[in-house]
Amino acid sequence: MSLEQAKQVAAYRAVDEYVKNNSIFGVGSGSTVVYAVQRLAERVETENLRVTCIPTSFQAKQLIIKHNLILGELETNPEIDVTIDGADEVDFQMTLIKGGGGCLLQEKIVAACSKTLIVIADYTKDSKKLGDQYKKGIPIEVIPMAYVPIKNKVISMFGGQIKLRNAIAKAGPVVTDNGNFILDWIFSDQDLDWEVVNKSIKMIPGVVETGLFVRMCKKAYFGQPEGTVVERNSSFL
Numbered sequence: 432m433s434l435e436q437a438k439q440v441a442a443y444r445a446v447d448e449y450v451k452n453n454s455i456f457g458v459g460s461g462s463t464v465v466y467a468v469q470r471l472a473e474r475v476e477t478e479n480l481r482v483t484c485i486p487t488s489f490q491a492k493q494l495i496i497k498h499n500l501i502l503g504e505l506e507t508n509p510e511i512d513v514t515i516d517g518a519d520e521v522d523f524q525m526t527l528i529k530g531g532g533g534c535l536l537q538e539k540i541v542a543a544c545s546k547t548l549i550v551i552a553d554y555t556k557d558s559k560k561l562g563d564q565y566k567k568g569i570p571i572e573v574i575p576m577a578y579v580p581i582k583n584k585v586i587s588m589f590g591g592q593i594k595l596r597n598a599i600a601k602a603g604p605v606v607t608d609n610g611n612f613i614l615d616w617i618f619s620d621q622d623l624d625w626e627v628v629n630k631s632i633k634m635i636p637g638v639v640e641t642g643l644f645v646r647m648c649k650k651a652y653f654g655q656p657e658g659t660v661v662e663r664n665s666s667f668l
């Protein structure tokens with residue numbers, strides 16, 4: 432079974448268990464979420480469901496439109512029933528690293544407006560400690576003019592290394608859906624208190640958001656190589 436199939440089984444399971452009729456649904460971003468939207472569209476069609484979808488990125492909005500789903504926004508739907516999103520890594524405490532695809536800011540806003548946040552991922556994202564699996568670091572979305580002082584400050588507070596994320600098909604840095612830059616912080620200490628780290632980094636002027644999702648996720652579905660799905664529940668939500 433391929434990695435893509437592992438993503439698909441996790442996504443289908445989560446949509447089947449969590450999406451209900453007459454609900455407001457947060458649509459995450461990334462390659463795994465593509466399968467979730469696919470499954471949602473199937474269910475809307477066959478079960479005649481009414482589900483209003485709130486996107487977490489330009490990509491998510493395009494997926495909603497492509498599948499003829501109802502597109503909503505936080506202005507009119509500030510309370511979301513459930514959001515299903517991918518993750519770059521999920522540790523044993525259900526702390527997430529997100530933002531590998533650069534959409535962390537809107538993902539965190541939508542997650543914070545959701546009664547329930549569910550993660551869907553393949554088995555490579557399942558980890559004991561952050562950094563065991565995902566080696567690209569913690570994304571930090573920043574206001575462009577402040578990227579150097581923020582970089583220096585984070586390193587002086589917590590160590591490690593920071594890279595400004597560069598675009599692939601464009602010269603220069605990645606510019607997010609919100610017009611900001613992304614710093615990827617490769618931390619050296621795996622035993623940090625992520626709640627403290629998240630709050631401290633957020634206090635630095637010019638930081639818009641971090642890709643650390645602490646105590647936000649209720650459940651994770653990990654698609655396995657043999658086609659089964661492993662579930663992990665949070666102990667605090």
Ligand SMILES: O=C(CO)[C@H](O)[C@H](O)COP(=O)(O)O
Nearest residue numbers: 461462463517530531532534
């Ligand atoms: O946080 C994200 C984007 O900002 C994604 O959810 C995360 O990168 C996982 O993506 P994928 O499902 O493609 O592995």
